[in-house]
Amino acid sequence: MHSTAANAELALLVEVAGTPKPGNVDRERDLADLRFEQFLAGAVGARPGLDACCDPNFALGDGFERAVEGMAERADTNTQFGALLVLAPLVRAAATGELSRDRVREVVDGTTVADAAGFYRAFDHVDVFVGDPPEDAPDLDVRRGSDAVPAVEARDLTLADLMRDSADRDGVAAEWSRGFERTFAAGDRIATADGPLADRAADAFLALLAAEPDTLVAEKHGDDVARDVRERAADLHDATAGGGTDRDAVAAFAADLVDGGVNPGTTADLTAGALFVALERYGVDV
Amino acid sequence: MHSTAANAELALLVEVAGTPKPGNVDRERDLADLRFEQFLAGAVGARPGLDACCDPNFALGDGFERAVEGMAERADTNTQFGALLVLAPLVRAAATGELSRDRVREVVDGTTVADAAGFYRAFDHVDVFVGDPPEDAPDLDVRRGSDAVPAVEARDLTLADLMRDSADRDGVAAEWSRGFERTFAAGDRIATADGPLADRAADAFLALLAAEPDTLVAEKHGDDVARDVRERAADLHDATAGGGTDRDAVAAFAADLVDGGVNPGTTADLTAGALFVALERYGVDV
Numbered sequence A, B: 001m002h003s004t005a006a007n008a009e010l011a012l013l014v015e016v017a018g019t020p021k022p023g024n025v026d027r028e029r030d031l032a033d034l035r036f037e038q039f040l041a042g043a044v045g046a047r048p049g050l051d052a053c054c055d056p057n058f059a060l061g062d063g064f065e066r067a068v069e070g071m072a073e074r075a076d077t078n079t080q081f082g083a084l085l086v087l088a089p090l091v092r093a094a095a096t097g098e099l100s101r102d103r104v105r106e107v108v109d110g111t112t113v114a115d116a117a118g119f120y121r122a123f124d125h126v127d128v129f130v131g132d133p134p135e136d137a138p139d140l141d142v143r144r145g146s147d148a149v150p151a152v153e154a155r156d157l158t159l160a161d162l163m164r165d166s167a168d169r170d171g172v173a174a175e176w177s178r179g180f181e182r183t184f185a186a187g188d189r190i191a192t193a194d195g196p197l198a199d200r201a202a203d204a205f206l207a208l209l210a211a212e213p214d215t216l217v218a219e220k221h222g223d224d225v226a227r228d229v230r231e232r233a234a235d236l237h238d239a240t241a242g243g244g245t246d247r248d249a250v251a252a253f254a255a256d257l258v259d260g261g262v263n264p265g266t267t268a269d270l271t272a273g274a275l276f277v278a279l280e281r282y283g284v285d286v
Helices: A002-018 A036-054 A060-075 A081-096 A101-109 A113-124 A142-154 A159-166 A171-176 A181-192 A197-211 A217-219 A221-238 A245-257 A267-281 B004-017 B036-054 B062-074 B081-096 B102-108 B113-125 B142-154 B159-166 B173-178 B181-194 B196-211 B215-221 B223-240 B247-259 B266-284
Strands: none
Touching: A002 A036, A002 A081, A002 A197, A002 B036, A002 B102, A036 A060, A036 A081, A036 B004, A036 B196, A060 A081, A081 A101, A081 A171, A081 A267, A101 A159, A113 A142, A113 A159, A142 B036, A142 B196, A142 B215, A171 A217, A171 A267, A181 A197, A181 A267, A197 A221, A197 A267, A197 B036, A197 B215, A217 A221, A217 A267, A217 B102, A221 A245, A245 B102, B004 B036, B004 B081, B004 B196, B004 B266, B036 B062, B036 B081, B062 B113, B081 B102, B081 B173, B081 B266, B102 B159, B113 B142, B113 B159, B159 B173, B173 B181, B173 B215, B173 B266, B181 B196, B181 B266, B196 B223, B196 B266, B215 B266
């Protein structure tokens, strides 16, 4: 049995290798401000934090913060913040029991105010990439980073509380609040599919993108753009469901997204989680 | 300061990402029986062994064997045996003193018969990919794997002795015997060059290939083919030395090598070592 943290690191690596993943960095595409090898470095840098997420003596929020810190140091940018937020509770569940939806729900329900503080502190490590909050930003705006911790503590908010409050506008928070339904379902699909693991991950990415609007796209470009992207992904996914993959059409879609600066990053985050499920729960090979 | 084992793992990852690397798997090319993501998995799988190479309580040969075992389990093929043989003494030197040629020489000179036994046992983990030895193979044929250990012990051969005996026909053994001159020089070049690290690694690969015939090519295809490959690499390297890189010409060279089944793997192994030097000694970023 491979180590849980190693499976999480490999999930990050295979996620970014999988191509085509329209709008995202993948083996065949860099973005203007994000290069493939920065994701490789980010995955290696996150490893000590992923190890900490395995250790029940470590607060989950601290493990997550450490993973983000190491990622940002190595990648010198924000490559995998969301993917690590997906992975942290999955890794903790796997390392301290089993990787089941019930066990992950227990991990989520067991989070504390200290975990919420770790989540906010994690933003300090990527703050130059996330931007400063406006002066009138709410107390709990994530751009405040650790400056928001007093407000979190005053309101006695756990990490699960924070995720529940963001679930309607953030696909990762939605997974936290709904027992990682989409992540596990995509992991099951990856595990039962055939072919190289990176190809299966790319297929899972397209299926996830076709099923629900990407919330990072919605946040940056509005709900209409996110809906359009979902519909176009769905058309492509339907067209390729018979087994044949129209790689040219997918590549054209990818090029259009990149031209528009549209980056479905949340869907990539869920894909990394799904790969971890496939590796850790089902022991798939690359 | 990043951990030494993490730098070694990242060196393996950036090595395989660097493109174009004519004749080898890289970000833009799989080979028929070797896929890119198998190298990602091999790097992750090698990590516990690389950690062991850092630990002076661990025999270096045992650390190397463990790295190869983990690599083969994860990749399900032989992706980075030679690169790990380059990295093992470099990692040990860095973790127990400093990453200098003098210190690496000390590590090499300090190897024992037990280290030699670990080297042979490592072949057991990749034996299905290396092939069986003919019945009349010499006692020390590496294809014998651990079956050769009694002969190693009877002759009181250290790992340094084995490398010295192979130095004229194996570019990795030559580095062991000559204080890793080419590896350090290439690492220095990578550290002082500009641009993304994976691009610098690909340039270093071409420079190494242009300088000396690749011994894996010589072993598989004969000295004439290895010489031809070196000359063609030298022409390309000269043509691009002015700063402009003729990526089309390099790509055409790569395609010819792949068509002929010519895989300059030893040169890739040295490139991984050079990347480790750049990361560990000079602290370069991706």
